[in-house]
Amino acid sequence: MYTKDQILDLQSITKEFLESPHNIILDTLRKVLKFHEYQYYVVAMPLISDYEYDLLYQQLVNLEAASPNLVSKDSPTQRVGNSLNNNFETVAHLVPMLSLENSYNADDLNDFDRKAREGAQLDSITYCVEPKFDGASISLVYENDMLVRACTRGDGVAGEEITQNIKQIRSIPLSIPLSEYGIQQIEIRGEVIMSKKSFEDFNEKLKAKQLATLANPRNAAAGSLRMKDPKEVAERNLDAFIYHISFYTLKTGANTPDLLKTHSGSLELLWNMGFRSPQKEKKIISNIQGVINFCTDFETERDTLPYEIDGLVIKINDFALQEKLGMTSHHPRWAIAYKFKARQATTILENVDFQVGRTGAVTPVAKLQAVAIGGVTVSSISMHNEEYIREKDLRLGDTVIIERAGDVIPQIVQSIPALRKGTETIIEFPTTCPICDYTLEKEETEAVWRCNNPLCTAQIVERMIHFVSKDAMDIKSFGDANIRKFYEMELLKSIPQIYNLDFEIIGKLEGFGKKSVDNLKAAIEASKTQPLYRLVYALGIRFVGETTAKTIASHIHHILDLENLTEEQLQSFEDVGVKVAKSIFQYFHEAKNIALIKDLEALGLNMIQTNTTAVDGNLSGLNFLFTGTLTQLKRSDAEAMVEARGGHILSGVSSKLNYLVVGEDAGSKLEKAKKIASIKIISEADFIELIN
Ligand code: IVH
Numbered sequence: 001m002y003t004k005d006q007i008l009d010l011q012s013i014t015k016e017f018l019e020s021p022h023n024i025i026l027d028t029l030r031k032v033l034k035f036h037e038y039q040y041y042v043v044a045m046p047l048i049s050d051y052e053y054d055l056l057y058q059q060l061v062n063l064e065a066a067s068p069n070l071v072s073k074d075s076p077t078q079r080v081g082n083s084l085n086n087n088f089e090t091v092a093h094l095v096p097m098l099s100l101e102n103s104y105n106a107d108d109l110n111d112f113d114r115k116a117r118e119g120a121q122l123d124s125i126t127y128c129v130e131p132k133f134d135g136a137s138i139s140l141v142y143e144n145d146m147l148v149r150a151c152t153r154g155d156g157v158a159g160e161e162i163t164q165n166i167k168q169i170r171s172i173p174l175s176i177p178l179s180e181y182g183i184q185q186i187e188i189r190g191e192v193i194m195s196k197k198s199f200e201d202f203n204e205k206l207k208a209k210q211l212a213t214l215a216n217p218r219n220a221a222a223g224s225l226r227m228k229d230p231k232e233v234a235e236r237n238l239d240a241f242i243y244h245i246s247f248y249t250l251k252t253g254a255n256t257p258d259l260l261k262t263h264s265g266s267l268e269l270l271w272n273m274g275f276r277s278p279q280k281e282k283k284i285i286s287n288i289q290g291v292i293n294f295c296t297d298f299e300t301e302r303d304t305l306p307y308e309i310d311g312l313v314i315k316i317n318d319f320a321l322q323e324k325l326g327m328t329s330h331h332p333r334w335a336i337a338y339k340f341k342a343r344q345a346t347t348i349l350e351n352v353d354f355q356v357g358r359t360g361a362v363t364p365v366a367k368l369q370a371v372a373i374g375g376v377t378v379s380s381i382s383m384h385n386e387e388y389i390r391e392k393d394l395r396l397g398d399t400v401i402i403e404r405a406g407d408v409i410p411q412i413v414q415s416i417p418a419l420r421k422g423t424e425t426i427i428e429f430p431t432t433c434p435i436c437d438y439t440l441e442k443e444e445t446e447a448v449w450r451c452n453n454p455l456c457t458a459q460i461v462e463r464m465i466h467f468v469s470k471d472a473m474d475i476k477s478f479g480d481a482n483i484r485k486f487y488e489m490e491l492l493k494s495i496p497q498i499y500n501l502d503f504e505i506i507g508k509l510e511g512f513g514k515k516s517v518d519n520l521k522a523a524i525e526a527s528k529t530q531p532l533y534r535l536v537y538a539l540g541i542r543f544v545g546e547t548t549a550k551t552i553a554s555h556i557h558h559i560l561d562l563e564n565l566t567e568e569q570l571q572s573f574e575d576v577g578v579k580v581a582k583s584i585f586q587y588f589h590e591a592k593n594i595a596l597i598k599d600l601e602a603l604g605l606n607m608i609q610t611n612t613t614a615v616d617g618n619l620s621g622l623n624f625l626f627t628g629t630l631t632q633l634k635r636s637d638a639e640a641m642v643e644a645r646g647g648h649i650l651s652g653v654s655s656k657l658n659y660l661v662v663g664e665d666a667g668s669k670l671e672k673a674k675k676i677a678s679i680k681i682i683s684e685a686d687f688i689e690l691i692n
Contacts (some may be wrong), residue, residue: 001038001274010035011047017059018052026063026070033057033076034173041171041239042276044664054536073146074175079167080230088160088226091149093139094187095246097156098327100313106292109314112336115286116316119325119333124287125316127265129294132311132337135193136222138166140242140525143185145175152225162225166192168234172242176273182254188270190242190277192219195307198237199664207391215413216344217308231237239307242269242275262317284317295338302340303405306629306665311339343415344403347371349394352383352427354434358462358540360451361439362433364389366412374404385447386429393417397424433458447448458540460486460494463540467495471546473527477519485509495596497605498524505644518674532559535600541587543580547651551575552584554648559597559607562588564628574623575650619691620646622658628666629683638684641691653679661687 002010017024032319036053037420040046046053057076064071071077096377103109116125139159141149150166151159166172169192178186195203197216208212224236245266250256259265259272264284270277287290302309312654315335316322322334351367363382370379381402383389394400398415432439433451435458451459454658464483470477475498486492491502501524536559537549544552551573556562562584570581587593601607614645624642626635626649633641638661639649653672660681661674673679682690 001042001272002035002624007047009034014048014052014056017056018048021059024059024063025332026060026067027072029056029060029063029077030072033060034074035139035171037076038173038274042274074173076174078174079170079234089149089163090154090158092158092280093151093156093246094141097153097159097189097246099156099329099498100335102311102337102339104339106296107335109288109292109295109338111477112314113291116325116333120321122321125321126284126286126318127288127291128267128282128283128284128315129291129312129318130243130267130315131241131305131309132313132339133191133193133243134218134308134310135217135240136218136225137189137191138162138225138240139187139189139246139415140166140172141185141187142176142178145178147172147174147176160218160226164230164323165225165227165233168230168239169238171242171276172240173274176275178273179251181257181269181273182251183248183257184251185247185249186245187247188242188243188275189238189246190275191222192240193217193227193307194224194236194238195665197667198239198679201667202236205391213414216403240276242270242277245270261319263315263319263322266316266319287334299340304629304631309340310342311337313337341374343374343405344401345371345373346399346401347378347398349398349400349412349415351396353380354430356433356435356451356456356458356462358459358466360433360456360459361448362430362451363448364427364429368400368402371402373402373410376404378402378404378410381412383412386449389427389429395420395424395426397421424608429518447668449485457487464492464495464498466540467539468498468527468539473530473534473535475527476523477516478523482520496599496603497594499528499600499605528605530606532606535559535605535607539587539593539597542583544584545651547649548575548580550643551648553609557609560588560594563594572649574656575652575654577652577654617646622647623650623656624648624659624661625650625653625657625662625669627669628663630661630663632684632688638687647690655679659687 002090010032013028014036017029017032027087029627033053033056036046036056041054060075061077064077070225087108101112103112113125117123137153139153140147140177146161147167149161150163150415151161153159167174175538178184192452194217196217199214199220202220203213214223220236221238222235224238227233245260248260257269259269264282267277267279267282271279283294285294291314298312312336316691322332325333327333348369349366350369353365353367355363355365357363363384364386366381368379368381370377372378383394392412392414394412394415399419400415401413402410403413404410429449430440433453433456436453436456438451438453438456441452442449453459458556464487465480467473468478483492486501486506491505492498494554495555502519503517506512506520507514531553533546533550533553536553537544537546552562555573565585567578567581567585569580570576570584577586597607619642624639624647630638653660653669653676655676655678657673657676657679660669660679661684662670662681663684670681673681
């Protein structure tokens with residue numbers, strides 16, 4: 001859209017205007033602000049601070065107020081509107097807004113390609129593939145360079161006029177250089193979306209006002225378009241991808257621009273005119289097998305994007321061919337949507353189980369009517385704590401929306417009160433432990449109810465399950481079921497007994513052949529030499545996760561050194577705050593815990609920190625934290641790279657942090673880090689350079 005020279009020129013005018021406001025020329029100021037809106041909202045590379053933008057914007061408001069006759073229709077000030085001209089009148093689209101046929105697998109895509117090839121009488125077809133944005137679709141009409149109308153899809157033939165609300169979306173230009181391309185009128189289509197980050201912020205605001213939250217960014221975007229007050233729309237941080245030119249008229253005598261011969265060219269044209277088109281996201285692929293491969297691969301990348309997509313759209317690239325194939329009454333024959341597996345589903349909340357964890361915390365677990373989402377069947381989901389149930393007003397018998405996004409544990413998004421029949425009942429939280437009947441307690445600062453009975457059998461079993469688990473001592477072939485079974489049979493009553501099992505009895509149990517007994521024996525034996533941090537983590541000290549365990553282990557020689565450290569000394573470790581230090585201190589000042597550790601030592605477990613750090617220690621002693629969405633590396637890989645070079649990963653921003661690596665759509669961590677001068681804030685690209 002802007003050449004390098006133009007960018008440099010506009011940036012130097014910006015600086016001049018900021019330094020000498022009396023030199024401002026009205027028309028140029030509008031150009032300058034338009035340029036900075038584009039840099040911020042379309043290319044996501046702001047060249048001035050929000051504060052500087054606001055200063056210049058205010059200058060524009062003042063100058064235009066002094067000379068109202070000089071206000072232009074596409075002035076940045078003209079985005080602001082009032083509810084008086086928001087009538088949502090129904091207007092016909094210049095071209096009906098058809099929807100797309102859906103496909104779900106390779107067979108569907110092969111079918112689509114076969115029909116298209118038959119229609120076109122070709123051996124193979126080139127496609128352009130782009131994200132299927134999960135938002136609300138809109139059409140925009142520009143005439144003589146100006147945005148004149150924006151509409152919702154409506155029934156496809158006519159939609160509602162929402163121009164004033166659309167003007168609040170800063171990535172949609174109010175004017176575009178149509179005349180440069182010899183075009184007089186154009187109707188284009190796109191999708192209004194809310195980024196994952198804006199959606200989270202928006203729901204937080206609703207929560208703070210004790211209003212019902214929204215289920216997904218699509219609903220939030222669609223709902224926003226019909227708001228009466230455009231100012232409220234502006235606050236919602238909407239965005240838009242523009243992906244389709246449905247109609248255009250050329251000025252007399254002009255030739256069709258070359259870019260308007262292919263779909264990929266039209267995306268480039270839209271981008272050049274200043275729209276956020278999927279110009280960088282699109283992929284041109286010369287045959288259907290390539291498309292199929294791309295579709296299956298891309299599904300795994302879905303979570304790395306800062307906005308929601310629900311699939312990909314495959315379009316025949318050549319416009320002449322598109323025209324030849326035409327459309328059915330519902331959808332074009334030249335395009336198809338490839339839908340990813342759905343992530344949300346509705347089901348019935350049938351019952352609640354109250355489970356006691358290793359720290360005594362009582363967790364309500366929803367028992368659901370089984371439902372398939374994202375390729376797995378879900379029938380039970382944690383509801384965390386009582387507050388969670390009350391906040392979402394979940395009731396027995398409710399219809400609930402559940403979500404399973406990528407690797408994330410399934411969640412209940414919300415209940416649907418509109419579907420209540422009146423037979424739903426409030427979920428009663430127990431007052432005593434469901435296992436040992438001990439009275440439950442809740443600390444003032446905590447959300448969980450806890451059973452504080454040290455002899456509660458559920459806790460004893462859960463602590464052992466944690467001890468052998470994969471991230472702790474990693475005793476393979478043990479598993480939850482065996483721990484429970486051995487406990488019930490009184491073969492295993494405490495953690496040290498794991499190393500003293502009676503294999504004669506176990507060998508006679510059903511399902512325990514010689515091979516499985518040998519495997520179990522070997523796994524138990526191997527766990528004795530696990531690195532120290534695994535033992536620190538396996539002990540199940542409250543608030544000590546894997547990362548903190550690694551930090552602690554790296555600062556000590558023998559595990560019992562921790563008996564001699566004060567809370568202040570513990571707090572000097574990276575990533576250890578007041579709460580964690582207190583918990584560690586308490587743990588190592590309880591006689592039964594020290595006795596447990598000594599028992600384990602006597603049984604031959606490793607208690608010593610062996611030097612495992614710094615394969616190539618160029619990051620040794622440095623603390624890192626990643627925030628936002630990384631686009632080139634997987635977060636877990638990036639963290640492993642830091643650790644392999646002797647660095648540490650912290651879980652939060654504090655003065656102990658050396659580097660904050662910022663991905664897309666970073667939020668509160670970035671804001672917090674900006675306030676601590678010693679933290680270096682770097683991009684993902686800087687990080688890659690640093691480790692190389
Ligand atoms: S093309 C005539 N491209 O998906 C072709 N649609 O199920 C017009 N959508 O109604 C549609 N991303 O709202 C197209 N890259 C994309 C899209 C996209 C999202 C929506 C659009 C459409 C629906 C079809």
